[in-house]
Amino acid sequence: MSAGKSLFDFPQSSYIVFPLLTLLSYFSPIPILVMLSAPSGIAAKFLTPLLAVALRKVSHGATTLEDSPQKAIVLLTGVYIVLVYILSATMSSTGQLLGNKTGYKNKEPRANKRSISTGLPHRMIATHEALYDIFPAYAVTAALVAVSLTSKSSEVPINGLVLHVFFKLVVYSPAYLFDIDILRSCSHMCSISALLVALWSVVTE
Numbered sequence: 727m728s729a730g731k732s733l734f735d736f737p738q739s740s741y742i743v744f745p746l747l748t749l750l751s752y753f754s755p756i757p758i759l760v761m762l763s764a765p766s767g768i769a770a771k772f773l774t775p776l777l778a779v780a781l782r783k784v785s786h787g788a789t790t791l792e793d794s795p796q797k798a799i800v801l802l803t804g805v806y807i808v809l810v811y812i813l814s815a816t817m818s819s820t821g822q823l824l825g826n827k828t829g830y831k832n833k834e835p836r837a838n839k840r841s842i843s844t845g846l847p848h849r850m851i852a853t854h855e856a857l858y859d860i861f862p863a864y865a866v867t868a869a870l871v872a873v874s875l876t877s878k879s880s881e882v883p884i885n886g887l888v889l890h891v892f893f894k895l896v897v898y899s900p901a902y903l904f905d906i907d908i909l910r911s912c913s914h915m916c917s918i919s920a921l922l923v924a925l926w927s928v929v930t931e
Contacts, residue, residue, distance in 0.1 A: 732907045755912075755919040762889055763923050769885035773892055777802055777884070795880035799872045799887060803865070806891055810861050814854040814899070821850030846903070853902040857894065860917065864890055867921045874928045886924025893917035 736744045762768050778791040781798050791798045822838045823830040825847030831838050842848045864887070871883045897913035900906075 730905075734908060734911055751911075751915050752918055755916045756922060759886070759889060759916060759919040759923045763882050763885035763920065763927070765881055767885065769889050769892075770881065773888045774881075774885050777888055780805075791880070791884070795875045795884055796872045798880075798884060799868050799875075802884075802887060802891060803868050806861070806864065806895075809895055810857045814857050818851045818854035821847040821854075825851075849903050849905060853899050856902065856914075857899065860894060860914075863918070863921060864894075867924055871924055871928055874931075882927040883924040886920045886927065890917045890920040890924070893920060 764770065774791070777798055781789055781791055781794075781801055784801060785797070789797055818839075819830060819835075822835065822842065825842035825845065826838055839851050842851060867890075868887055871887065875883065893913045893916045898910055898917065901910035901913060
């Protein structure tokens with residue numbers, strides 16, 4: 727069973743244009759992400775406040791995002807770890823179960839994955855693996871941001887981290903699962919740009 731066609735498909739003869747377009751596509755969302763992560767952007771207005779509420783709940787009102795941006799990053803990272811390494815792993819295992827006629831084989835789980843090449847079970851496995859692939863980049867960025875922050879310089883880099891998690895978990899993952907390839911690709915590129923914005927805001931502070 728062959729994969730369907732996409733607007734982002736390129737023929738093999740585009741070996742010069744394709745890498746240039748791919749490279750450009752990773753940097754082109756940066757101006758948009760700068761606006762989204764600004765103090766007046768969507769992250770500051772709608773997404774980061776959710777992190778602030780969660781931080782207050784966990785600390786029983788003793789800690790605010792402004793007082794301890796590092797704790798907010800730790801909380802965000804903890805949620806990300808649970809979703810990437812536990813919930814998406816469960817989804818991947820379920821995909822292996824559904825995609826193999828003999829069910830899930832714990833002796834050779836990676837061999838099970840290779841035998842599933844299409845359909846929802848494949849996308850369940852691929853989504854999990856794609857989240858694994860990107861998490862180290864987030865983790866390094868979050869660590870660098872956390873050790874560099876003061877309460878006065880925390881807003882934009884934390885907004886960038888929040889936007890990264892939003893794009894990967896709320897946009898990218900469902901788009902991958904439901905085979906919306908253009909949205910999947912665009913949200914992945916935006917998530918990378920969000921990390922670059924977070925790092926750049928710390929460097930230029």
